[in-house]
Amino acid sequence: MSATTEYYVPAQSRLPILASIALFLMAFGAGGMLNESSYGGITLLVGALAMIAVVYTWFGKVIEESHQGLYSAQMDRSFRWGMSWFIFSEVMFFAAFFGTLFYVRTFAVPWLGGEGDKGVSNMLWEGFTAQWPLMETPGDKFSGPEGIISPWALPLVNTVLLVTSSFTLTFAHKALVHGGTRENVIKWMWVTVALGVVFLFCQGYEYYEAYTHYGLTLQSGIYGATFFMLTGFHGAHVTLGTIMMIIITLRLMKGHFTADNHFGFEATAWYWHFVDVVWIGLFIFVYVF
Amino acid sequence: MSTADITAEHHDDHHDHGPAKGLSRWFFTTNHKDIGSMYLWFSLAMFLVGGSMALVIRAELFQPGLQLVEPGFFNQMTTMHGLIMVFGAVMPAFVGLANWMVPMMIGAPDMALPRMNNWSFWILPFAFGMLLLTLFMDGGAPNFGWTFYAPLSTTYAPDSVTFFIFAVHMMGVSSIMGAINIVATILNMRAPGMTLMKMPLFVWTWLITAYLLIAVMPVLAGVVTMMLMDIHFGTSFFDAAGGGDPVLFQHVFWFFGHPEVYIMILPAFGIVSAIIPTFARKQLFGYASMVYATASIAFLSFIVWAHHMFTVGMPLAGELFFMFATMLIAVPTGVKVFNWIATMWRGSMTFETPMLFALAFVILFTIGGLSGLMLAIAPADFQYHDTYFVVAHFHYVLVPGAIFSIMAAVYYWLPKWTGHQLNEGAGKFHFWMSFIGVNITFFPMHFIGLAGMPRRIPDYALQFADFNAIASVGAFIFGLSQLIFVWNVIQNIRSGKKAEAKCWEGAEGLEWSVPSPAPYHTFTTPPQIEGAK
Numbered sequence A: 001m002s003a004t005t006e007y008y009v010p011a012q013s014r015l016p017i018l019a020s021i022a023l024f025l026m027a028f029g030a031g032g033m034l035n036e037s038s039y040g041g042i043t044l045l046v047g048a049l050a051m052i053a054v055v056y057t058w059f060g061k062v063i064e065e066s067h068q069g070l071y072s073a074q075m076d077r078s079f080r081w082g083m084s085w086f087i088f089s090e091v092m093f094f095a096a097f098f099g100t101l102f103y104v105r106t107f108a109v110p111w112l113g114g115e116g117d118k119g120v121s122n123m124l125w126e127g128f129t130a131q132w133p134l135m136e137t138p139g140d141k142f143s144g145p146e147g148i149i150s151p152w153a154l155p156l157v158n159t160v161l162l163v164t165s166s167f168t169l170t171f172a173h174k175a176l177v178h179g180g181t182r183e184n185v186i187k188w189m190w191v192t193v194a195l196g197v198v199f200l201f202c203q204g205y206e207y208y209e210a211y212t213h214y215g216l217t218l219q220s221g222i223y224g225a226t227f228f229m230l231t232g233f234h235g236a237h238v239t240l241g242t243i244m245m246i247i248i249t250l251r252l253m254k255g256h257f258t259a260d261n262h263f264g265f266e267a268t269a270w271y272w273h274f275v276d277v278v279w280i281g282l283f284i285f286v287y288v289f
Numbered sequence B: 001m002s003t004a005d006i007t008a009e010h011h012d013d014h015h016d017h018g019p020a021k022g023l024s025r026w027f028f029t030t031n032h033k034d035i036g037s038m039y040l041w042f043s044l045a046m047f048l049v050g051g052s053m054a055l056v057i058r059a060e061l062f063q064p065g066l067q068l069v070e071p072g073f074f075n076q077m078t079t080m081h082g083l084i085m086v087f088g089a090v091m092p093a094f095v096g097l098a099n100w101m102v103p104m105m106i107g108a109p110d111m112a113l114p115r116m117n118n119w120s121f122w123i124l125p126f127a128f129g130m131l132l133l134t135l136f137m138d139g140g141a142p143n144f145g146w147t148f149y150a151p152l153s154t155t156y157a158p159d160s161v162t163f164f165i166f167a168v169h170m171m172g173v174s175s176i177m178g179a180i181n182i183v184a185t186i187l188n189m190r191a192p193g194m195t196l197m198k199m200p201l202f203v204w205t206w207l208i209t210a211y212l213l214i215a216v217m218p219v220l221a222g223v224v225t226m227m228l229m230d231i232h233f234g235t236s237f238f239d240a241a242g243g244g245d246p247v248l249f250q251h252v253f254w255f256f257g258h259p260e261v262y263i264m265i266l267p268a269f270g271i272v273s274a275i276i277p278t279f280a281r282k283q284l285f286g287y288a289s290m291v292y293a294t295a296s297i298a299f300l301s302f303i304v305w306a307h308h309m310f311t312v313g314m315p316l317a318g319e320l321f322f323m324f325a326t327m328l329i330a331v332p333t334g335v336k337v338f339n340w341i342a343t344m345w346r347g348s349m350t351f352e353t354p355m356l357f358a359l360a361f362v363i364l365f366t367i368g369g370l371s372g373l374m375l376a377i378a379p380a381d382f383q384y385h386d387t388y389f390v391v392a393h394f395h396y397v398l399v400p401g402a403i404f405s406i407m408a409a410v411y412y413w414l415p416k417w418t419g420h421q422l423n424e425g426a427g428k429f430h431f432w433m434s435f436i437g438v439n440i441t442f443f444p445m446h447f448i449g450l451a452g453m454p455r456r457i458p459d460y461a462l463q464f465a466d467f468n469a470i471a472s473v474g475a476f477i478f479g480l481s482q483l484i485f486v487w488n489v490i491q492n493i494r495s496g497k498k499a500e501a502k503c504w505e506g507a508e509g510l511e512w513s514v515p516s517p518a519p520y521h522t523f524t525t526p527p528q529i530e531g532a533k
């Protein structure tokens, strides 16, 4: 930790407003693209590239300031609170989708099938029987999947991969804090990254199978919708987590982080463990039950 | 600590002393006071835009029949008015107040993460720019009400709904980052000796509000994402033909929506709890019970959401649970109202402009709370649901509630911000015009609602004509009297008698220990806290 005791309030910065412009271009471009306008794709692309540049510069600036010794222990705690509450917001984002899954399974689908307190909904599509996974949709507008992903094949492998990766990441953390060699830290980090990448590859293959062999798609009723949104957002988070870990590992190789100053490392580790816990929830409630 | 001490201590070497010159000050700033000001100006602009839309609505409703606008455009006005007032006026105003006051109240040099603070603000003009742009798109702006129920907002929505969804995402990003910053500031930046139970109530209420924001804004992001998927990618979240449920939309939306109403009122409680003791010249009665009441309200806010949905067809057990849980909220709210009144009991009261707004808040917010209690009764709600009674209820808690508290806060702290004493005459004139206008507007709505007039319609049965005309007159009185406010604030910035550091006799707290106007950087070294609350 640096010797500073005064709280560092940075001078003016162009980054926030540039980030706002980039975010606006991304949102406006994405909206345009979905409404099939000519400017959509290019605006989104420009926005996304601008955002990457801003984020790169912003993090670079923070790392530089940290190395200059401008950050006090109090600043470190600000970062920690910030990251913790950010992860809490992510938890709540997933909670919305898990809540949706539970509501649909416990109430909406059984009611449509004539069961329970509001079984009167069955009059919409008489003869529809409730089941989960929902292989037959009530109306003709959607057609259900022909098959679903078995939990005991790829998803089980993925569970093992992610749980293992949480351990290997902890080995890296332990090595960093308790005086292991830097090579050791870096080695465990690359193992963790590799596990993440293999997970993503398996997940991609699972989606390919779902679409081509099982007819399980975003359009195949509420089962497909909840399945792909939950696992898809999780996959997006694994992707981001893997990128974060690659960056952290490259920084380790450049000599960044010490036994008592490594907030970036820890934040990434927290994020990865969070993604891991979400997966356990997915494995239990989306795949197994 | 005296003024001289603070200026003398102000000698650090790695950042500028004063603000930068020109526009770059505002675009690139990391200063909590600059950012607070920008939030407040933005909020004022949105208040006037959203208010103009309300006046379009009230002008059309002045008499039965269609006179001024097409019904389709009328729906766009009700929708945009609600969205702009909730997300553009009330929420940013409170964030602005938090930015200005929280660091000064807890003795911090700035917000915990100053650059992110600037980003949180600058997202907003872009988000609302995009939202307002939808008014000029083919098919018009969102027209499905600010609650955007599916399938009205999915299957039957105009094309611009996609831009609405992304605008909501941007507002969410802004709110979450702003809230994280406030939590980190309060938990990590307090001056030594400023224990949690010594914090001013405005800081406490904002801590809890920020927690609510971080908890529910992601849920709002989730629900608009599901809409986006249903509209563009063929999912069936809100379509029963695929096994989904339009009612699911309402559950997820109101899981966000009910905590959201407390996000718009808890900081108001904090403001009123600061102002009433100052002008009653007494300590706040029941400080600890205020803290616990705020926390209880926040907890309960997560388990009452379906009181907005009594008529959609919930199982009986659900109706009963949400009815009783909602009524429980009256207990901590009652504690608060009792404490404010007990604070005034035998106080040496004076009635300056901030106090007038705070008092009106206590009375009129309580009226809104009581009509809320009526709406909480599930069987009675079958009658009130989607009528003007609901409109009257939530406007009473939001206009003479949230908005009056914001006005009170601005009048209370304006001398601290600008260094000039208030123009009490203009302030009182603004107060009385607003007070009269707001009641003429919204009180008659209770009766037309009970008589059965539905909300969100451009035309109505003849029997409702008189009260609608009265309400419209009131709306124009209220709306135009806000120009007095704008004039008064601008005048105060430009000129006025010099305000002292502690410009209100009975005021307590760290913010009154720094000079008026507050220097650009305050508390670069933490102050010493004694027994201050």
Ligand SMILES: [Cu+2]
Pocket (backbone or CB within 6 Å): B257, B258, B261, B304, B305, B307, B308
């Ligand atoms: Cu509610």
